[in-house]
Amino acid sequence: MGENNVVRRSARARAAAVFMTAALLFGVSVGFGSGTAMADPTPSPKPPPSTNGSWWVQPAPKPGAAAGARQYFILEGRPGTTLRDGLAVSNYTDHPITYYVYGADGYNAPRDGQFALRDHGYPMTGVGAWVRTAFPTITVPAHTSTVVPISIAIPPDASPGDHVGGVSGMDTAVESVQQQGNVQVGIKRVVAARLYVHVDGPAVGGLTVTDLKVAGSAPFPAYVSDSDGTVTATVTNSGNLLESPKAHLHATGIFGTLIDRTVQLPQILPGQSIDFSQVWKNMPPFEIGTLHLDVTDGTAAPPVTSTAAVSVTLIPWLSLLLVAVVVLAVLAVLVFWRRRNGPLPARPRREPSKVAAP
Template sequence: MHVLHTLRRAGAVLLLAAAVLSAGPAHPAAADEPGWTARPAAGTAGSPPPSGARPYFYLAGAPGTVLEDRLALANTTDQERTITLRGADAYNAADGALAVRPATGAGPGASGGTGAPATGGAGSWISFGASTTVKVPPRTRAVVPFTLTVPPASPPGDHPAAVIATEGGHEVGVRVHLRVGGPTLAALTVEDVAVRGRGPATVIAYTLVNRGNVALVPELRIRAEALFGDVPDAPRGRTVPVELLPGQRVELTEPWPGAPALDRVGITLTVTAPGGARAVATASRWFVPGIPAGPAGAGVLGLGVTTAAALYLVRGRRPGPGPAPHAPPAAGPTTPAPHHELTGAAR
């Protein structure tokens, strides 16, 4: 009960943690797969799981402890199934989806960035002992115990992992949400903000990086300010549909089909997450219609920017009254007044 109480306090994170993982692109939920299923055990072997069964594993402990749980394998067919079990590290794919390290090969990326983390994560702490291969008779449910041994030098915080069941080329992943005891830090940054595309295809692109040691469910707010007018159709933000794991980076976009046709717009992104995490980043973009590609387009853009800037300055500056005609000369020395040249005036 202490483990469940500890993890319920991270409710915002756990709402998204129920994703079913796979080695690479995610498969449908185990309950939708024909033939057999894998899920956290509830009840006892041979009895059906009660309603409200756990969608994933909740584990918490101090460094050096050994945690225990059980996986339920249900064979709904009329033939025996031979299922192989293993633990795997979980990570964020570039678009934020949850994935796990494959059984063989290094996988993309490295620890602390986009791609599969390096070996030695929480997935390697999971052991099924002699039960790595399980034969499940027809119409039978088998419960398989496993342990997760937290190394003594493990850093505190969340360590994402999964239990992977494989049979005949088909894999089902069950999330393991592990928190190692100790100080936690919720921290993130928002980087590489840019406005891309034009017209209905315009998007605001940005990168989120989890700089802390706990999983985060970020919330995004967007503020747009135009040079010449309001931006009524700018996106306002939302809860980002991503569980951002510690040390991971994801590249996301927000659609902006109502972007202006002619204006300069400044974008401010503010990202927050439970635990006090907050980050702000800005970007700006000139929107000029009908810009061709290549050097000619750059010239047209420069002309449009110069013209728009000049119009903006003219709006705020009006010439003052000049000297009255035939005004008598002012008294004083006869030294000629200096000549002031106006840029662009005829000579």
């Protein structure tokens, strides 16, 4: 999967890569509603290197354009309008394949923040619910391609801004079965072309950084061994446009700069949040300072920025406790040795008593 390009204020500037994922469906049979349709096929050449080698989906080429010229849908419209396009489904195998074609909502995966699509059967509440296909299933003969007409019905009350999802094709055949406990899980292959729909209206960019924390303890013993810490935060796209921000992590203390690092974050969908996490290598054992996290999308006009800060107090308590114990032990030994080996104290001399004369 290619690197995501930034999707900005103009729909014509939007770019992204084709997304492929595997769908896990319980059982080995799925009901698809109406019957299977057989569309007019065209000869399909050998699969391009970017495909999975057996079949692929992508936006249908525009009139006069070469096949494969579009790798994603980039559409724009007003609330209440319907946009029309087509999904090209290519079968490179030696046997016919039946696919289920459907729209899916996009989201940022909790684990790493990367773009993902909702599985088939998941209730679609976003752009995935706007997608309508000419027929729900399609059979594509071997070594051919066909185009499934699709429409995107933008609701009259659709919020302005960027809405991201995909148009997915899922092989109706179970590719393999895995046993997970007492449940058999059927693996079905899903390939999707990303769908970017920009709804006209006020465009607002926004980023918010919350829950900035530093975790880690001083090494033991201090200044002898190394210790690593972790910086975590939550980055939220609080606007209605896609954001592709960079995070600048920097901290200063009484001994100067502690950390200074810039990383590229995944593209964040409107209303979605990702977990930011960075390892702080060789965290100093003793330091007092402030750590800042600046998240900026410099591709926006004007740039969108959010900043959070947290105090950093690093004290090697365990090492200090060990030093205190050692010092007290040494003092105790010295006192004991002095008392045992020092000169005996002199006894006071008793004066003879005098008797008064009568």
